[in-house]
Amino acid sequence: MNRRSRGSHGVKAHWPPHGGSGITLGDALQLEPLRQLKVLAGADGLDRPVRLVNVIEVPDIVDWVLEGELLLTTGFTFRDHPDRLATLIPGLAAKGAAGLGIKPRRYVPAVPEFMLAQADEHRFPLLEIPYHLSFSEIIGPVMQAIGHLQASVxxxxxxxxxxxxxxxxxxxxxxxxxxxxxxxxxxxxxxxxxxxxxxxxxxxxxxxxxxxxxxxxxxxxxxxxxxxxxxxxxxxxxxxxxxxxxxxxxxxxxxxxxxxxxxxxxxxAVIEVKRKYRKEFLDQLLSGQPLDPEEAQEQARALGWRLDRPHTAIVFGPVVPDPVTPPSGLAPEAGEDDAPAGAATAATGRRLAPELRQGLLRAAEMVLAAEGNEPVAGSKDGGVVVLVTEDPSTEAGRLRVLTLAKAVLRSFSSSAGRGLSGASPTVGAGIGRVARDLTETARSYREARTALAAAAAARDGEVVLFFADLGVYRLLHNQPAEELERFVLDFLGPLLDYDRKHDARLVETLAAYLRYGGNIKRIARELYAHYNTITYRLHRIQQISGLELKNPEHLLNAHVALKALQLLAGSRAVGGRLAGGSGAERGKGRRLSL
Known part of the structure; x- marks a missing residue:
């Protein structure tokens, strides 16, 4: 080990010899009276550490020897078992013993030549103890030196x-x-x-x-x-x-x-306290409750948040294709921060499991911190919300917000998502419109949640959506969930009931009819059905629901009702006759799409 001089911290290492692992056998032989011991063989192993000294009392000592033991013997234990000497040196070397001291003449006339050869082969020191020297004279100084070393360590x-x-x-x-x-x-x-x-x-x-x-x-x-x-x-x-x-x-x-x-x-602990205060303040901002702008700005500055400029809410959460059975990694809807009922506030409804939500929050904080600012992020309503000081109404701002959102999703997918057992849920993002000041932050947050709900209902699998791009959803999201459900039942209720009983896929066929402008060939190709099957379904749709597929007013109502059904399914704010879905939809996770 290199002794180091004083460094940048004013540190100087004072290592005891050999790193404090024990004195070596070579060091022990410099003590008095161990200088009188003679190295018969295995001198290359004198750097072996000595941690204790023991006397051989039984012929099968190899079974009991400890690493670092220096063993002493008169040979008495081997007088009746001379055959055991043949395996003694290899066995002791394999167990990591420090060395073997033999006092010859009384029970062992001389150390056998094969033991000398074995000692050299295994680099295992074999020592001759003078006849007049007692074992206690050897044990005492060595153990004292080891004790001093341990104290210095x-x-x-x-x-x-x-x-x-x-x-x-x-x-x-x-x-x-x-x-x-x-x-x-x-x-x-x-x-x-x-x-x-x-x-x-x-x-x-x-x-x-x-x-x-x-x-x-x-x-x-x-x-x-x-x-x-x-x-x-x-x-x-x-x-x-x-x-x-x-x-x-x-x-x-x-x-x-x-x-x-x-x-x-x-x-x-410091981070947890900060996170608690940040969550409380963020909840206050996003709740929509009246607040004093100056006081809110002061709180934001105290937390290191720069919200004195236009900012935009991004909500991250699960994008669930199947409105009945949650995939792996999703938790039940009950929880302390459940959203109030209603399409405008229900958002994703299904919540990420706590460990995944924390992983997503860490990913968001890491990406935002890389921008050089204090991350404005928190866990809310089963997902994660962040506020970024960008304006997506401009081309540059839109690209910037989209890049940040996708970076968070990539970071989460490559870290927390990898640790899941089984299939992990797809996570998406909804982006609200810009909030010019803190009084508009709650509105941007509600819009971002609606955009996330729309992403859950989107057919093309897009997991990042802007509220500004939602079309009719922007009108529907302000309606109470109960009102949307009544509207859906007024225009699609009979078809939903029929599908639930017969798995007829009439609602899905109506959605395809509107999406492809009544082109039956494209509808048949999309739904993997025969041309005549589609014609029959369209006839049944008109019979059961009373809709006239050539009537623009009827088509508009049906189209809006399907959009509302998608929004309710994406937000999980469905119940009663809407909750069951058709058998095909339940079994295959099929989404209604326009």
Whole structure:
């Protein structure tokens, strides 16, 4: 281990010899009276660490030996089992023993030549103990030296802990803590979250050494968990060196992980408090309740939000094709922030499961933070809402908002979505019109939720929609859900009832008729049905519903009713006769589309 001089943090490492892993056998032989021991063979292994000293009392000692043990024997235990000497040296070397000291003459006239050869082969020190030297004279000095070393290790690791705590008290961040630990270890250090993402590194601006494309052999050999209680933050990592980390280095890494856990816990607590105040203020802005513009702006500035300029709401949430059975990753509708009933406020209705919603919120915060501003984002009504200081009524502003929305969706898909078991729900975005000041923020938010509901009903699978592009939906979204449901039942009720009983697909056929301007060939191709089948269905539609397909007024009412049905299905604000759908729609997740 390289001794390091004073660095940028005023740190100087005072490692005990050999990293504190124990004195080596070579060091022990420099003690008095161990200088009198003679190395018979295996001198290449004198760098083996000695952690304790023991006397062989049984012939099967190999079964009980511990790593780092220096073993002493008179040979008495092998007097009646000389055959065991043949496997003694290889066995002790394999178990990591430090060496073997033999006192010959009394029970072993001389050390056999095959044992000398084995000792050299395994780099395992074989020592001759002078006849006059007692075992206690050997054990005492060695254990005393080990005790002194262990005490110095504890003192050094405690010093490291005090150093790191002082840095935290001075406001050091993760990068500074990494650099301090790296200075002590003499090798790069970095922090990974539980998913392997780097949170901080000792080498600013450089990829961490375990990243793809790093030089061969540059891989972490030590990863110490960063945790407090049951809360797991990730790992503190360092590279492999020529030798395994010694006790001091390992202790430094462990104390560093403990201090970093405290720092991450503190940061998380601060973030949680900020998030609580931000959510309360955001809920107030989006509720539509009267507010004092000057007071609201002051609160926004205190939170670091720049809302004194035109801004636009974007709502992210699940885009659900099947209005009956939610896909994997969606939670039941009940919850503390359920939306009020009504097409204008029901929005997606179905809510992302909490862990997915948090993943989506993190993705939004990460993308917005990359823009250099404090992210205005929060979890609400089962989804995630963000406010961006852009005006989508201009071409440049529209492109900018669309780019941000798609970046959030890509980030979520590549991170949180990957961790799902089974199929993950498709997540989309609805974008409201610009809010010129804070009194219009709630209106932009309602529009964004309506756009998201329309995205759920869209046939082409588009997952990002602008409220400004919704056409007749812009009129329908201000109507109460009950009124829309009554309108749908007035004009489509008989057809919905008939489809529910007979799975006749009449409502779907009517939607295709309006979409393709009455072109029966295109309708048949779209619905994979025979020309005559479509003709028959259209005849039944007129019989059952009373609609006249050549009457413009009837067609307008049917068209609006289908749009309202789509909006209700997309917002999940459906009930009674609308909730069941046709058997085909339930079984195949089919959407009505115009």
């Amino acid at each position: 504890v003192l050094e690791v405690d010093r490291v802990q005090r150093l790191l705590l002082d840095l935290v008290r001075q406001g050091a961040g993760l990068a500074e803590l990494c650099r301090a630990v790296a200075e002590l270890l003499g090798r790069p250090v970095w922090i990974e979250d539980p998913h392997g993402h780097v949170l901080g590194t000792s080498e600013e601006g450089a990829p961490h050494p375990a990243a793809p494309g790093s030089p061969p052999g540059k891989r972490p050999s030590v990863r110490v968990p960063i945790a407090t209680g049951a809360h797991f933050f990730g790992y503190l990592c360092t590279l492999a060196g020529p030798q395994p980390l010694g006790t001091v280095e390992a202790g430094t890494l462990e104390r560093g992980a403990a201090i970093i856990a405290l720092e991450l816990g503190k940061q998380e």
